[in-house]
Amino acid sequence: MKSSRIFIAVACLGLTAIVAQAFTSIKSEKLTKAATPGKGFAVIELFTSEGCSSCPPADALVARVEKEVTDKPVYILAYHVDYWNRLGWKDVFSSPEYSARQNQYADWLNLSSVYTPQIVVNGRKEFVGSEEGTLRNAIKSDLEIAAKSELALNNIKVDGDKATIHYTTGAVNNSVLIVALVEKNATTKVQRGENGGRTLSHVQIVTQLKSIALNNSKDGTENLSLPHGFDPQKWELIGFVQNKANGEITGATKAEFPSVMNAQASN
Template sequence: MRAIKILSLTAGLIGAVLVATAFTKHTGTLKNKNTDKPAGNGFAVIELFTSEGCSSCPSADELVARIQKENSDKPVYILAFHVDYWNRLGWKDVFSSADYSKRQNEYASWLNLQSVYTPQIVVNGRKEFVGSEEGTLRNAITAGLRTASTGKLTLNAQNNQGHVTVQYNTEGADKNSTLLLALVQKNGATKVQRGENGGRTLAHVQIVRKVQTQDLAATGKGSATLALPEGFNPQGYEVIGFVQNSSNGSILAAAKAGFEAGASK
């Protein structure tokens, strides 16, 4: 995170030492590899609050893009919420919504923050920090993956005419739990004309296009519908959902579903 009998005996001892040393080094390497593997069945839900009108945000957007690429085979779920309160300062972010600003303010209440800001990242509903802090984000992901999950969520998404139907199944949710479902556009780009990023073309990943929170069915099983945005392409979207404690914001379980196979991870 370092005489012929005598000659034969000496050679034998040297050989034994070399073999033992080689064996010690080999087993040590194996031990280190095992130590690097995350323990438990945890996950990391990364919520980025960003805006195309904020000059500090592109570095955070680029960071989560790298994280997304590096962790495509792990239970790491990224959602980029484009807030709308920057829109009055020269550039209207086409991906922005007052709903996303409202969600960020919910976190300010849950986490006892005096104000909101961009770029901000919240991991698993409990840890927040400046969205461009790479080391902090990587540590939070590792901690989330190593923490055993207390709940379970599976999703199945189907593209119907004009909307998405999501079937869900939950286990281990408490009475204060709600289900958040987000329709996420995997990639997007904008040529910004004005504001702090005027003249730049900004690339984005995991853009939240629709979001809704609803009460869980008593059985833990149910369905929900999400409206489709203009230009919807099933191959370019996925649904991310998670079970969240409505009292403190802690996320208990998470999953995602694509539209090709319809299976959740």
């Protein structure tokens, strides 16, 4: 994490809150079943933190959207960054890996700083994470754009604390496959910091990222470590193909874990 970016992120909190409040008042069309998507998809990456007082509205927004898009190729990933931890509360879901990913987007998108809450859609557009109208419009437009890459995650096997995943993709040039282990929901009672005394709810929490070099191979098998006490009903996998040069996400999918250990499942 570059120190200048952290400073700007903290200094801009007041402005972020004002902008977020303005955008959440926008009346936008909800993503109902009446809206017919094309052959596209939308990967929504939220950068958030339990130590940021401006973040709960963004967490609530993606939770609302998640409930509306169960029948659509919309994939939500919530990354808890770690640079807020020094200000009084350590976010248990945070990781320097997610802060580094946000900094990579700052480079790809030519941003002067990182901030929370921030949303990036399909690796191409970014905005304040609580801007409801902007998010809904981005999802709607990207669902109408055909995906450039095919991707499937299947033959998932769980054995103890390890999952084995088979992947198949149609595009490999200058791209990497990223697979995220996602906890569907969780709550935290925050004791200190800007959200001290609040109980926060989260959805689609990224707990592990696996970057897979495709190396001109269109299919393969990878292993993921699973947390202690793993319950397959509370977790899922989201995979996407990303251009290494500019960050564009060209294809995505998700897969559920088999309900019975050592069984197989396909997306």
